Structures are given as structure tokens and as C-alpha cells.
Amino acid sequence: MVAKMRIMSKELVEAFRFICTVDFWIMAVLWTFSLLASYWQFFSHGLFGRIVSFPRNANIEVPLRPLCIITGATSGLGAAAAYALSKEGFIVVLVGRSAHRLSERVAEICKHNKDAHLKAFQADISSIESILHFRCSLEQWLLESNMHASVQLLINNAGMLATSCRITAEGFDEMMATNYMGPFFLTKHLLPLLRNSPVPSRIVNVTSFTHRSVCGVTFDKESVIGKSSFRMKQYPCAQIYGYSKLCLLLFSYELHRRLRLESSCHVSILAVDPGVVKTSIMREVPPYLSYTAFAFLTAMGLLDSPEGAVNSVLDAALAPPEISGVYFFGGKGRTINSSSVSYDTGLARELWATSCDLFLEAQLSAKSISSSVQR
Numbered sequence: 001m002v003a004k005m006r007i008m009s010k011e012l013v014e015a016f017r018f019i020c021t022v023d024f025w026i027m028a029v030l031w032t033f034s035l036l037a038s039y040w041q042f043f044s045h046g047l048f049g050r051i052v053s054f055p056r057n058a059n060i061e062v063p064l065r066p067l068c069i070i071t072g073a074t075s076g077l078g079a080a081a082a083y084a085l086s087k088e089g090f091i092v093v094l095v096g097r098s099a100h101r102l103s104e105r106v107a108e109i110c111k112h113n114k115d116a117h118l119k120a121f122q123a124d125i126s127s128i129e130s131i132l133h134f135r136c137s138l139e140q141w142l143l144e145s146n147m148h149a150s151v152q153l154l155i156n157n158a159g160m161l162a163t164s165c166r167i168t169a170e171g172f173d174e175m176m177a178t179n180y181m182g183p184f185f186l187t188k189h190l191l192p193l194l195r196n197s198p199v200p201s202r203i204v205n206v207t208s209f210t211h212r213s214v215c216g217v218t219f220d221k222e223s224v225i226g227k228s229s230f231r232m233k234q235y236p237c238a239q240i241y242g243y244s245k246l247c248l249l250l251f252s253y254e255l256h257r258r259l260r261l262e263s264s265c266h267v268s269i270l271a272v273d274p275g276v277v278k279t280s281i282m283r284e285v286p287p288y289l290s291y292t293a294f295a296f297l298t299a300m301g302l303l304d305s306p307e308g309a310v311n312s313v314l315d316a317a318l319a320p321p322e323i324s325g326v327y328f329f330g331g332k333g334r335t336i337n338s339s340s341v342s343y344d345t346g347l348a349r350e351l352w353a354t355s356c357d358l359f360l361e362a363q364l365s366a367k368s369i370s371s372s373v374q375r
């Protein structure tokens with residue numbers, strides 16, 4: 001009883017401390033307005049018949065069973081997407097950090113879908129070395145299983161909301177590495193396999209309405225690595241989360257523009273905003289505050305379940321192949337506009353250049369590590 005009281009009072013103090021931070025107010029006020037901005041667009045466009053929606057592609061005969069890769073497939077939206085796409089007939093490659101959680105998820109999907117074709121790979125999306133290792137293992141597996149050396153769908157879903165500063169082995173802020181740099185590196189590494197697909201292939205990036213709360217940004221190396229936060233007394237978690245999601249969105253649109261310039265390219269790229277979903281994403285936020293936030297959002301009718309919210313991810317994954325460079329929100333194949341900053345081509349080019357530099361540096365250091373290990 002005493003121990004329980006101690007834990008409760010510790011959690012209360014933690015919650016109170018968090019309320020006193022700028023981040024709490026960004027989450028409570030700016031993020032609420034950002035979410036309402038998405039819903040405002042959604043309802044006003046719907047009212048005037050201006051909403052653009054894309055029905056899912058009807059089952060088209062394809063020469064091979066399509067293969068999809070889902071990062072962060074061990075819980076929440078990623079797990080729901082893995083199950084739903086296994087039902088759609090995809091071979092689903094589940095990517096996650098924990099071998100134990102991966103095997104639990106595979107067993108769970110197989111229990112509900114006896115025909116599921118699944119393969120799990122352990123990889124940490126915040127680590128360049130781990131991404132490289134994953135790509136090699138994937139290629140090896142495709143070869144050994146006598147499968148076509150291609151990927152039809154990549155869903156960059158893994159993400160986190162960290163409330164403290166943690167630096168990865170490669171010197172990145174962990175949240176920036178997981179939410180943006182990892183998906184960028186993984187996409188770059190898997191593009192050859194997506195291009196090699198005999199049928200149109202697709203990349204789906206799971207972003208967030210929180211990108212709307214970001215303004216006045218720069219995309220130099222320090223910011224993209226998240227280095228500016230290393231020296232800060234209070235880790236600006238809400239700002240970095242929103243910034244990482246804006247980066248992912250700018251990258252999605254920039255890649256779309258670049259791929260459209262290639263006449264023979266059939267890779268499309270789409271962004272998804274799932275709204276607010278009751279998952280483990282708030283696990284680092286003091287429990288009293290996450291419970292209160294979920295209760296408030298439920299009362300407002302704004303909180304969705306992973307099984308409901310996954311519909312936007314599926315809409316993007318299964319939209320007709322010619323659809324690219326749009327932002328899915330609200331299910332039923334509906335799309336809205338993201339923030340005006342996210343369409344800024346100058347900013348997107350700046351971010352692209354910085355990310356490519358970081359990608360090259362990472363490649364070089366990964367090569368030098370592996371050659372020194374071989375020696």
C-alpha cells in the first residue's frame with residue numbers, strides 16, 4: 001500500500017513537472033489546433049464537395065504475390081497494418097526492434113489469418129548500421145527463397161515520441177533518427193528493389209498532423225541530426241517530434257517530384273496522417289497526462305483505435321498506382337492538404353541536400369567500420 005502511494009505521488013510530481021514545460025503547452029494547445037485544422041479542412045471540403053478521395057484498387061491480377069515491408073510492426077498502427085495487408089494477400093515483412101515482440105506479433109497474425117505469409121526481421125530504424133544489415137538480410141532471404149528480387153510496398157511507420165535526449169551510436173538524436181533519418185536511409189537503400197518491381201510499387205510514409213505546429217525552420221546538418229537539442233537543459237520533445245514529421249513530409253513530396261521526372265519510374269510515394277490513435281506512442285509521457293489526454297480526446301470523439309486508423313494507411317497502400325505525392329487523412333480514401341510549409345520546394349531541396357550528405361557520410365563510416373572488422 002505504502003509502495004503504491006509512493007509510486008502514485010512520484011507519478012503526480014512527474015506530471016506536474018511536465019505541465020510546467022513549454023512542450024506540454026505545445027502538445028496541449030498547438031497540437032490540438034493542428035488536429036482541428038486537419039478536421040476543419042476535412043469537413044469544410046466535404047461539405048462543399050471539394051474533398052478528393054481515391055478508392056482502393058480493385059483486386060488486379062499481378063504476376064507475383066506482392067511483398068510489403070512494414071517498419072515498427074510490433075505494435076499499434078504497424079501491427080494493425082501487418083494483419084490487414086496479410087489479409088489482402090501480401091507477403092508481409094515485419095520489421096521491429098525486439099525479436100520477442102516480433103515473434104509474438106507473427107503468432108498473433110497467424111492465429112487470425114491461417115493463410116498469412118509472414119517474415120520477421122529484427123532491425124533498429126534509428127541505426128544506419130542496422131538498416132544496412134537489414135537490407136543485406138532481406139536480399140539474402142529473397143535469393144534463398146527463390147523470390148523475385150523486388151519490393152512492391154514499403155511502409156515507413158516506425159516512430160517514437162521521446163521525452164528525453166538520447167544520442168544514437170552514430171551521433172543522432174534518437175527521435176530524429178527514428179522518425180526521419182532512418183526512413184530516409186531505408187528508402188534510399190530499398191529504392192533499387194522498389195524500382196525492380198515488375199508491377200507499380202509504392203512507399204507510404206506515416207506522418208502526423210503535428211507537422212502543422214512547426215514554422216520558421218532550417219534544415220542544416222545540426223538541426224536534422226537534432227544536435228541543437230544536445231546542449232539544452234530541457235529536451236524540446238514536442239518541437240522535435242513535429243519537426244521530424246515535417247521532415248518526413250517534405251521528403252515524401254520531394255521524392256515524389258524527383259521520381260516523376262524519370263519517365264520509366266513506376267514508384268509512387270504517399271503520406272498518411274492517421275489522426276490521434278490510442279497506441280503506445282505516448283509511453284514516455286507521464287501516465288496521468290496521457291490518460292487525461294486520451295479521456296479528453298475520447299470525449300471529443302477524436303480518438304481512434306489502431307484498427308480504425310489503419311484504414312488511412314491501407315487507403316494509401318492500396319490506392320491506384322498513378323496516385324502519388326498526396327496526403328491521406330480520415331479514411332475512405334480521402335485526402336487533404338498538409339501545411340503550406342510542407343509544400344515549400346526550396347525547403348524540400350535544402351532538406352534533401354542535407355539528408356543526402358548525411359547518407360553519404362553514414363555510408364562511408366559504415367564501410368570503414370565493416371572493413372576494419374574484416375581486417
Ligand SMILES: NC(=O)c1ccc[n+]([C@@H]2O[C@H](COP(=O)([O-])OP(=O)(O)OC[C@H]3O[C@@H](n4cnc5c(N)ncnc54)[C@H](OP(=O)(O)O)[C@@H]3O)[C@@H](O)[C@H]2O)c1
Nearest residue numbers: 072074075076077124125126158159208276277279280281
Ligand atoms: N498514435 C498516434 O496518435 C499517432 C498520430 C500520428 C502519427 N503517428 C505515427 O504513427 C506511427 C506508428 O505509431 P503508433 O501510434 O502505432 O505507436 P506505437 O504503438 O508506439 O508503435 C510504434 C512502433 O514503432 C516501433 N519503433 C520505435 N522505434 C523504433 C526503432 N528505432 N526501430 C524499429 N522500430 C521502432 C515500435 O517498436 P517497439 O515495439 O520496439 O517499441 C513500435 O512497433 C509513428 O510513426 C507515429 O509517429 C501516431
